[in-house]
Amino acid sequence: MIPEITLTAWQILLVKIGVILAIVPTMTLVAGYAEHKVMAHLQHRLGPMYPGGFHGWAVLLADGLKFLYKEDIIPERADRRVFSLATFAIFVPAVMVYLVIPVDRSLIVEDLDVGIFYLLAISSVSTIGILMAGWSSANKYALIGALRAGAQLIAYELPIVLSAAVVVMLSGSLSLVDIVEAQNWPFLIWPPGIGLIAFLVFTMASVAELTRPPFDMPVAESEIITGAFTEYSGMRFIFSFFFPEVANLVAFAAIGATLFLGGYQPIVPLGVLEVIPGFVWFTLKTAFMVFLFLWIRPTFPRLREDQLQKFAWKVLIPVTLALILVAGAWVLYAPEALR
Amino acid sequence: MAIDQQRVGDRTPVHDPAEIAKIVSGANLETEQMVLNVGPQHPATHGVFRLLATIDGEVLVDAQPIIGYMHRGYEKLVEARDYRQITNLVSRMDWLSGINNELPLHLCLEKLMEIEVPERAQYMRVVMLEMNRILNHLMFFASFGAELGAITPTFFAFREREDIQLALEMATGGRMHFGFFRPGGIREDVPRGFFAQALKGVRQVMARLDQYEDLLVGNEIFKQRTIDVGVLDKEIAYNYGVSGPIARGSGIDFDVRKDEPYLVYDRFDFEVQSAPNGDCFDRFWVLVREVVESAKIVEQAIEAMPSGPIMGKVPRVIQAPAGEVYVRTENPLGELGFYLISDGDRRPYRLKIRTPSYNNVSVLPHVLKGQMVADMIAILGSFFFVLGDIDR
Amino acid sequence: MPVIERGDVGHVRERLDSDFGTRLKDLRINHGHLDVIVQPHDLVELVTFLRDAPGLRFRFFTFLSGVDRSAFGPEDAEDKPHPLEVLIHLYSPDHVLHVTIHVPVDPADPVCPSINRVFAGALWHERETHEMFGIDFDGHPNLSNLYLPEDFEGRPLLKSFKLPSRMVKDWPGAKDPEEAAAGGR
Numbered sequence: 001m002i003p004e005i006t007l008t009a010w011q012i013l014l015v016k017i018g019v020i021l022a023i024v025p026t027m028t029l030v031a032g033y034a035e036h037k038v039m040a041h042l043q044h045r046l047g048p049m050y051p052g053g054f055h056g057w058a059v060l061l062a063d064g065l066k067f068l069y070k071e072d073i074i075p076e077r078a079d080r081r082v083f084s085l086a087t088f089a090i091f092v093p094a095v096m097v098y099l100v101i102p103v104d105r106s107l108i109v110e111d112l113d114v115g116i117f118y119l120l121a122i123s124s125v126s127t128i129g130i131l132m133a134g135w136s137s138a139n140k141y142a143l144i145g146a147l148r149a150g151a152q153l154i155a156y157e158l159p160i161v162l163s164a165a166v167v168v169m170l171s172g173s174l175s176l177v178d179i180v181e182a183q184n185w186p187f188l189i190w191p192p193g194i195g196l197i198a199f200l201v202f203t204m205a206s207v208a209e210l211t212r213p214p215f216d217m218p219v220a221e222s223e224i225i226t227g228a229f230t231e232y233s234g235m236r237f238i239f240s241f242f243f244p245e246v247a248n249l250v251a252f253a254a255i256g257a258t259l260f261l262g263g264y265q266p267i268v269p270l271g272v273l274e275v276i277p278g279f280v281w282f283t284l285k286t287a288f289m290v291f292l293f294l295w296i297r298p299t300f301p302r303l304r305e306d307q308l309q310k311f312a313w314k315v316l317i318p319v320t321l322a323l324i325l326v327a328g329a330w331v332l333y334a335p336e337a338l339r
Numbered sequence: 340m341a342i343d344q345q346r347v348g349d350r351t352p353v354h355d356p357a358e359i360a361k362i363v364s365g366a367n368l369e370t371e372q373m374v375l376n377v378g379p380q381h382p383a384t385h386g387v388f389r390l391l392a393t394i395d396g397e398v399l400v401d402a403q404p405i406i407g408y409m410h411r412g413y414e415k416l417v418e419a420r421d422y423r424q425i426t427n428l429v430s431r432m433d434w435l436s437g438i439n440n441e442l443p444l445h446l447c448l449e450k451l452m453e454i455e456v457p458e459r460a461q462y463m464r465v466v467m468l469e470m471n472r473i474l475n476h477l478m479f480f481a482s483f484g485a486e487l488g489a490i491t492p493t494f495f496a497f498r499e500r501e502d503i504q505l506a507l508e509m510a511t512g513g514r515m516h517f518g519f520f521r522p523g524g525i526r527e528d529v530p531r532g533f534f535a536q537a538l539k540g541v542r543q544v545m546a547r548l549d550q551y552e553d554l555l556v557g558n559e560i561f562k563q564r565t566i567d568v569g570v571l572d573k574e575i576a577y578n579y580g581v582s583g584p585i586a587r588g589s590g591i592d593f594d595v596r597k598d599e600p601y602l603v604y605d606r607f608d609f610e611v612q613s614a615p616n617g618d619c620f621d622r623f624w625v626l627v628r629e630v631v632e633s634a635k636i637v638e639q640a641i642e643a644m645p646s647g648p649i650m651g652k653v654p655r656v657i658q659a660p661a662g663e664v665y666v667r668t669e670n671p672l673g674e675l676g677f678y679l680i681s682d683g684d685r686r687p688y689r690l691k692i693r694t695p696s697y698n699n700v701s702v703l704p705h706v707l708k709g710q711m712v713a714d715m716i717a718i719l720g721s722f723f724f725v726l727g728d729i730d731r
Numbered sequence: 732m733p734v735i736e737r738g739d740v741g742h743v744r745e746r747l748d749s750d751f752g753t754r755l756k757d758l759r760i761n762h763g764h765l766d767v768i769v770q771p772h773d774l775v776e777l778v779t780f781l782r783d784a785p786g787l788r789f790r791f792f793t794f795l796s797g798v799d800r801s802a803f804g805p806e807d808a809e810d811k812p813h814p815l816e817v818l819i820h821l822y823s824p825d826h827v828l829h830v831t832i833h834v835p836v837d838p839a840d841p842v843c844p845s846i847n848r849v850f851a852g853a854l855w856h857e858r859e860t861h862e863m864f865g866i867d868f869d870g871h872p873n874l875s876n877l878y879l880p881e882d883f884e885g886r887p888l889l890k891s892f893k894l895p896s897r898m899v900k901d902w903p904g905a906k907d908p909e910e911a912a913a914g915g916r
Contacts, residue, residue: 406877406878407876407877407878407879410878410879412887414863414888415887415888415892415894416894419894450762574790575851577790577791577792577824578790578792578850578851578852579792579850579851579852580791580792580793580794580850580852581852582791591824593791593824598824598827599827661804662761663761663762663766663831664761664762665762665764665820665829665831667793674793676793676794676820678794678796678818678820678831680798682803682804683804688802688803689798689799689888691794691796691798691818693793693794693820697855698792698794698852701852701854701855702852705851730878
């Protein structure tokens with residue numbers, strides 16, 4: 001018998017904050033390590049092997065420690081307040097995304113009624129932080145990078161929102177738990193029929209949203225030297241660039257898994273598979289998505305800024321608009337086919 | 340993989356500043372031009388090279404290369420050193436192809452002093468020159484990919500380089516600056532196992548190159564980034580004295596090894612690769628194909644390797660008789676020429692070093708005007724220059 | 732127009748002899764390349780002719796540099812060469828021909844016409860020659876330093892400019908092989 005614990009609302013909040021603050025950095029470290037290793041093995045090399053003993057598992061801890069010891073440099077002509085605020089404007093949303101992701105049927109920090117709306121809104125707040133960072137650095141490369149990031153995130157926000165809208169229309173709810181519950185279709189990618197297209201659009205737009213290759217012009221290291229973060233150093237660099245990048249990577253993988261891959265549900269609704277707990281399914285699906293994102297990076301060269309914009313406005317957005325039409329017709333004329 | 344003779348349709352428009360100004364004024368928008376300093380420390384410049392770029396949004400209105408950060412004054416230094424010392428000095432000009440830099444000096448001396456170089460030494464030189472060329476080309480294969488954001492080719496190319504690097508290390512003891520040629524021959528005979536290692540290296544490159552080529556040349560994004568970008572016209576290339584893979588990418592099929600064979604290059608069967616369009620894609624394509632040609636030469640040279648001495652009859656003190664001679668050789672990056680003026684001393688009276696990258700880079704303002712910032716990186720990468728080779 | 736064989740320098744020599752005749756001094760063939768000496772005022776015309784004349788087409792610009800011959804040979808030699816000259820090398824890719832143009836300039840007032848309108852590639856070479864030898868190129872748009880810092884004094888490649896390390900210890904030092912051999916190793 002588990003003794004019943006009653007907690008006040010404040011205590012519950014504190015526990016939730018504690019859980020989030022423990023889980024997000026751990027996820028980030030695991031994903032960061034995975035990025036090292038996956039990329040290394042795709043490139044015929046071993047990657048980190050020494051830190052920590054077993055296959056270099058502690059490499060990111062060592063890296064973090066190194067950054068901790070570095071000098072924190074703020075350029076003389078930078079706008080100091082905006083410069084340091086930008087870190088928070090980027091870091092905080094990256095953590096807050098995790099609040100509404102349902103890891104299991106009841107394992108969720110806060111099941112908001114407008115969960116998906118919140119998710120998409122909060123994940124684009126960091127754009128403001130990037131613009132702040134680029135503007136306040138008093139560096140031309142940073143400025144170019146920030147403006148590229150701004151333009152790119154606006155362009156790719158739309159396909160993400162629109163492809164999510166397709167899911168919302170067919171599931172009939174904005175709550176993420178409801179969306180997952182609605183995915184009882186015995187197939188991998190939901191919604192049926194048009195799901196694969198929506199999923200591909202979502203994945204591509206996510207890569208752009210995460211500013212990862214081949215859509216990494218805002219941070220392209222051989223052109224504008226990590227763009228908006230050129231002037232950031234030490235711990236500030238970790239918290240404004242590296243950490244949010246990996247945290248967002250996992251977040252988008254989780255969102256993809258939730259919206260399209262059935263979240264915590266088994267891949268096929270079979271009684272036997274129901275035995276495996278939901279969070280295991282969720283973790284597996286998220287890991288698959290993370291691998292997908294990591295796989296893309298060493299495979300492609302970088303696009304150019306105008307090609308990227310063309311791709312968003314001329315291909316992805318029309319496709320998702322067409323998908324919304326199809327989904328609308330579906331809900332209107334054959335709603336029973338969904339159940 | 341064959342190259343299209345003429346590509347039509349879907350040409351990326353070159354962004355004409357005047358045209359942009361027209362659009363901007365029509366929309367009643369004012370934009371300010373911004374001067375952007377690319378370098379002297381910038382990852383795309385492979386060293387201390389500075390590009391003063393005036394940009395309007397993402398478009399380059401003007402670009403002026405500024406060089407001289409690596410100037411070491413070789414032309415003055417060689418006047419105070421004797422010929423043996425110069426061997427090691429000049430190999431540091433283009434540090435990616437050290438042994439290729441040593442060659443023209445010795446050819447100059449052998450011409451002036453009328454030294455007969457034994458066959459074995461000549462073949463050995465060819466083997467090493469071509470292996471060095473492969474190393475150099477693979478390096479640029481790697482760096483060009485990296486500049487376009489493709490990180491994987493870098494690691495592939497470096498893995499291939501290693502076997503060839505090892506062969507050269509066996510013979511010379513060096514990995515970058517070999518110092519292996521001597522007037523009249525080479526320093527010493529190669530150790531046992533050298534030929535096997537060299538053959539292993541070049542055969543591996545030949546076997547795997549297609550795969551690597553597909554990784555970049557066959558990639559749709561790569562094509563979009565490079566085709567019709569940074570077009571260098573044939574006549575302009577001549578006018579600026581552009582040579583090497585960059586000139587051959589513009590439809591000029593000259594190669595000193597074919598036109599005026601030195602050493603024993605006339606005995607080997609190889610082709611001069613050239614491509615007609617003059618854009619980044621063609622320059623890169625030529626570079627990659629040349630690796631195969633070099634590998635073919637190495638194979639043939641090792642098969643036909645004669646035995647015998649490795650040094651000709653050379654006086655104990657190297658002292659060129661008075662005279663002037665210009666010797667040009669095909670460096671991996673283009674025509675490397677030494678104009679040697681000797682007054683009969685043990686030192687050169689004057690040694691004019693004509694390096695390929697110097698002429699190649701001087702054409703950059705011409706090519707860069709009206710391009711986008713992202714293309715600028717692709718163009719800089721496709722001009723395959725080494726800073727030490729520009730500044731000397 | 733007779734067909735020219737690859738590398739037939741003799742033909743270039745005849746052409747230049749007939750078209751420029753008296754204005755060119757000393758047409759020599761040296762190691763397969765043609766050496767031409769031309770006065771500065773005829774330079775642009777000659778270069779343009781070499782570039783455009785059918786059958787010659789020296790359209791590949793190899794290099795432009797200078798030579799300070801003031802210290803050439805023994806000091807008491809009878810036949811001293813001209814002390815300062817501009818050196819231009821052109822190549823004809825169509826016919827595999829080389830020509831080296833020597834332009835003697837006055838060492839007291841070194842001026843030479845710029846050939847950048849004929850070969851745009853000469854721009855950098857002329858800047859370099861200007862800073863290294865102090866030769867002015869008439870008609871060059873920008874003769875600022877290419878390599879050296881703005882406040883650098885002296886013309887490094889002139890023979891009168893001594894390397895600081897060689898001023899301290901003249902070359903060759905005691906480590907010269909002959910001296911070492913004389914000392915019985």
